[in-house]
Amino acid sequence: MAVAEKSAAAASAHKDEGAAEAAPVERRPTVIADDLHIVYRVNGGGRGRGSATAALSRILRRKAPAGMREVHAVKGVSFTAYRGEAIGLIGSNGSGKSTLLRAIAGLLPAERGRVYTDGQPSLLGVNAALMNDLTGERNVILGGLAMGMSRAQILERYQDIVDFSGINDKGDFISLPMRTYSSGMAARLRFSIAAAKDHDVLMIDEALATGDKKFQRRSEARIRELRQEAGTVFLVSHNNKSIRDTCDRVLWLESGELRMDGPTEEVMKAYEEFTRK
Amino acid sequence: MSDTTHGGAIATSEPPRSPDDGLSPAELAAKYGLTVSGARPSLTEYVRQLWARRHFILAFSRAKLHAQYSQAKLGQVWQVLTPLLNAAVYYFIFGLLLGGRGGMENDEYIPFLVTGVFVFTFTQTSVMSGVRSISGNLGLVRALHFPRASLPVSFSLQQLQQLLFSMIVLVVILVGLGHYPGPLWLLVVPALLLQFLFNTGLAMIMARLGSKTPDLAQLMPFVLRTWMYASGVMFPLAYMLEKANAPGWLAGVLEANPAAVYMELMRYALIDGPHHQSLDGYVWLLAAGWALVIGIGGFVYFWKAEERYGRG
Numbered sequence: 001m002a003v004a005e006k007s008a009a010a011a012s013a014h015k016d017e018g019a020a021e022a023a024p025v026e027r028r029p030t031v032i033a034d035d036l037h038i039v040y041r042v043n044g045g046g047r048g049r050g051s052a053t054a055a056l057s058r059i060l061r062r063k064a065p066a067g068m069r070e071v072h073a074v075k076g077v078s079f080t081a082y083r084g085e086a087i088g089l090i091g092s093n094g095s096g097k098s099t100l101l102r103a104i105a106g107l108l109p110a111e112r113g114r115v116y117t118d119g120q121p122s123l124l125g126v127n128a129a130l131m132n133d134l135t136g137e138r139n140v141i142l143g144g145l146a147m148g149m150s151r152a153q154i155l156e157r158y159q160d161i162v163d164f165s166g167i168n169d170k171g172d173f174i175s176l177p178m179r180t181y182s183s184g185m186a187a188r189l190r191f192s193i194a195a196a197k198d199h200d201v202l203m204i205d206e207a208l209a210t211g212d213k214k215f216q217r218r219s220e221a222r223i224r225e226l227r228q229e230a231g232t233v234f235l236v237s238h239n240n241k242s243i244r245d246t247c248d249r250v251l252w253l254e255s256g257e258l259r260m261d262g263p264t265e266e267v268m269k270a271y272e273e274f275t276r277k
Numbered sequence: 278m279s280d281t282t283h284g285g286a287i288a289t290s291e292p293p294r295s296p297d298d299g300l301s302p303a304e305l306a307a308k309y310g311l312t313v314s315g316a317r318p319s320l321t322e323y324v325r326q327l328w329a330r331r332h333f334i335l336a337f338s339r340a341k342l343h344a345q346y347s348q349a350k351l352g353q354v355w356q357v358l359t360p361l362l363n364a365a366v367y368y369f370i371f372g373l374l375l376g377g378r379g380g381m382e383n384d385e386y387i388p389f390l391v392t393g394v395f396v397f398t399f400t401q402t403s404v405m406s407g408v409r410s411i412s413g414n415l416g417l418v419r420a421l422h423f424p425r426a427s428l429p430v431s432f433s434l435q436q437l438q439q440l441l442f443s444m445i446v447l448v449v450i451l452v453g454l455g456h457y458p459g460p461l462w463l464l465v466v467p468a469l470l471l472q473f474l475f476n477t478g479l480a481m482i483m484a485r486l487g488s489k490t491p492d493l494a495q496l497m498p499f500v501l502r503t504w505m506y507a508s509g510v511m512f513p514l515a516y517m518l519e520k521a522n523a524p525g526w527l528a529g530v531l532e533a534n535p536a537a538v539y540m541e542l543m544r545y546a547l548i549d550g551p552h553h554q555s556l557d558g559y560v561w562l563l564a565a566g567w568a569l570v571i572g573i574g575g576f577v578y579f580w581k582a583e584e585r586y587g588r589g
Binding site: 027028029030031032033034078080102103104105106107108109110114115116117118120121122123125127128129131132133134138141142145146147148150151177 | 297301302303305306309310311312313314315316330332333336337340341343344347348414416417418419420421422423584585587
């Protein structure tokens with residue numbers, strides 16, 4: 001272990017204890033983005049799924065010199081994140097925050113540039129793996145497996161997940177198909193499954209804490225727990241308060257470019273100035 | 278410290294007094310053992326990761342299979358009913374209306390037809406779900422980490438389970454028409470395994486092509502239908518080709534095509550009739566050859582684009 005970087009520890013410590021505990025003697029980088037560019041390629045129009053009208057309209061549309069459109073979502077972002085940091089990502093809608101998260105997680109291929117990571121960063125979220133036609137019970141198992149948990153781990157945490165979601169508070173709903181759930185119940189179950197796994201580098205996209213007040217409090221507490229276990233946390237949010245509460249460093253993205261990178265208060269002030277215009 | 282270089286608006290979070298200051302991002306990454314996120318693993322590592330996800334692959338395929346009919350009143354009964362109705366339709370058209378049975382009696386033609394339909398459907402649905410396995414699951418691909426080959430493998434596995442349900446129907450039909458189980462029936466196991474390997478490889482090839490060109494989902498039904506008629510699903514190939522005065526090489530090509538090969542194996546194993554008494558040894562060789570070439574080739578082909586599947 002090398003010399004202690006007091007300033008680094010201090011920077012992460014002034015917000016909350018969790019980060020302070022994790023702040024190491026040496027500043028170990030966990031995520032390095034090096035001139036990262038992400039480009040989406042979009043086929044004009046929606047994707048027909050075999051229905052006759054969709055197929056026909058595709059053929060008709062093909063006559064026009066249509067084709068691929070490119071959306072340059074992230075333009076040359078570079079930063080280094082260190083162990084123990086909680087980093088907020090802010091910016092207006094469509095500024096590339098979620099795209100950047102996905103690129104860090106290695107889920108979206110980079111057009112140019114690179115992201116280096118320590119371990120496997122993971123997005124908190126499991127929605128895409130769940131199936132509405134299956135029972136809540138089977139979805140817990142499927143979701144857990146999709147996140148890379150072993151069968152044994154899932155069985156061990158199964159009861160916790162169900163209890164945390166509160167799905168069974170009003171009767172045995174976990175054995176009903178998920179399509180029968182109210183949207184709040186489904187969101188609670190999804191969060192509970194997603195939050196059951198520990199992560200090295202954890203990335204949280206906004207609006208995760210859904211459901212009623214009681215569940216919101218419970219899920220915020222769970223996010224704090226996850227943060228303490230994780231090495232580095234990224235949080236995307238439009239809620240300035242939750243950024244101030246949880247982050248000690250903020251990256252401000254605007255139309256795909258990194259506009260500012262610094263301590264929370266400094267960046268938030270500039271950002272609030274900007275949004276007031 | 279901050280590595281940003283955009284304008285003067287950037288604030289550095291801490292005083293830059295670290296020994297790492299002079300390092301480029303790549304050097305810094307190397308120093309602390311960071312790896313490129315989303316990079317393609319080596320082939321052996323990829324196989325290992327895929328094996329580690331076997332429970333997910335199986336659970337996902339079973340979930341898909343189950344979800345298919347979960348809204349229907351009869352529920353999972355449709356797993357058996359669908360192939361049965363399929364076979365009935367083909368019997369009505371090709372057995373009764375068109376009469377392309379090449380001199381087979383009903384008790385031989387019906388199993389011939391049903392086996393053909395089920396075996397071909399197995400490959401056909403694997404290809405179709407393979408085309409959509411990446412392009413239709415982008416949400417999953419962009420949200421979670423797993424070897425992407427899990428998807429086409431899982432969809433092929435779903436089709437294999439679907440086929441096993443169809444086999445129940447087939448066995449009932451076979452026994453009902455006087456074809457009783459014998460030691461030859463055991464050949465079904467290696468035949469199905471080889472076909473599964475072939476299907477999975479083909480599904481992976483189609484998955485990679487379909488991820489780049491989703492239009493394939495529209496085109497494939499026509500290709501597959503042509504393939505079906507060219508493989509002798511509803512009529513004996515040799516008989517039809519003779520009737521059409523087709524050149525010998527064409528007959529050779531069509532009979533060596535994988536769909537025809539796997540159907541021939543299954544029919545030989547299951548059907549006890551004058552037209553299914555013998556099987557040339559080279560058919561097994563062809564079956565194994567197709568399975569290995571397409572199975573392994575498809576896997577490698579799919580793996581080569583592993584890091585690019587998230588892009589829409």
